[in-house]
Amino acid sequence: MGSSALIAVAAVTVLAALLTGCRGPADGPLGDARPTPGRSAGHGAPFLAVGACSSFGATSSTEVPCTGERAAARVVARHEGTVAGGPPCPPTTDFVLRISAQRPRHDTGDEDGDGAVPQGYACMRNLEAPHPGDPGGGGGPRTIPGDCLYDSGRGQVRETACDGSGRRAPRYRITEATTTRRACPASTVLYVQLGGGRPVGCARRAR
Numbered sequence: 001m002g003s004s005a006l007i008a009v010a011a012v013t014v015l016a017a018l019l020t021g022c023r024g025p026a027d028g029p030l031g032d033a034r035p036t037p038g039r040s041a042g043h044g045a046p047f048l049a050v051g052a053c054s055s056f057g058a059t060s061s062t063e064v065p066c067t068g069e070r071a072a073a074r075v076v077a078r079h080e081g082t083v084a085g086g087p088p089c090p091p092t093t094d095f096v097l098r099i100s101a102q103r104p105r106h107d108t109g110d111e112d113g114d115g116a117v118p119q120g121y122a123c124m125r126n127l128e129a130p131h132p133g134d135p136g137g138g139g140g141p142r143t144i145p146g147d148c149l150y151d152s153g154r155g156q157v158r159e160t161a162c163d164g165s166g167r168r169a170p171r172y173r174i175t176e177a178t179t180t181r182r183a184c185p186a187s188t189v190l191y192v193q194l195g196g197g198r199p200v201g202c203a204r205r206a207r
Helices: none
Strands: 030-033 072-082 097-099 118-127 148-153 158-161 171-176 190-193 200-204
Touching: none
Parallel strands: 030 097
Antiparallel strands: 072 118, 097 118, 148 158, 148 171, 171 200, 190 200
């Protein structure tokens, strides 16, 4: 996953120093989407609702028909509010679109027909490969079991593709998520803070 995944604590004999921080669900690839007149959802329909599709733009994305040539990604989850304060996206989300609030207008559709679209974010999954949010894909907004990491200096690590196709070779791989460090296997050399119900990622040397 492309953004930083900062390690929570270094473990056992392989790493002696403490590494602090982690990447939470608010971090990771982000884009922007703004409600525009004539979008495919139609009057009164939610903007970028679950199952809707977006295009890829140079600076922002718009909602488009999923069967159209411009469709590039599908909404797999949709939440109001900010990414930092809201629920995390599904584990294999490829990227997140931040949705700007839209004040009432009479020429656009909206959440309930009053012309307003609240601030929110959409969790997106590419319609076609590659899927950087998949385990080991080297990208996406969340760090999950199967992802690989490399040392980025100053006691931090970042994600990279497990197949070696990234700019940096993988050094660690998260094998599983647990509730406590004690539940990690003996082969663990690094504890990674993941958040959620199983907040501890158990990482070992990549092979």
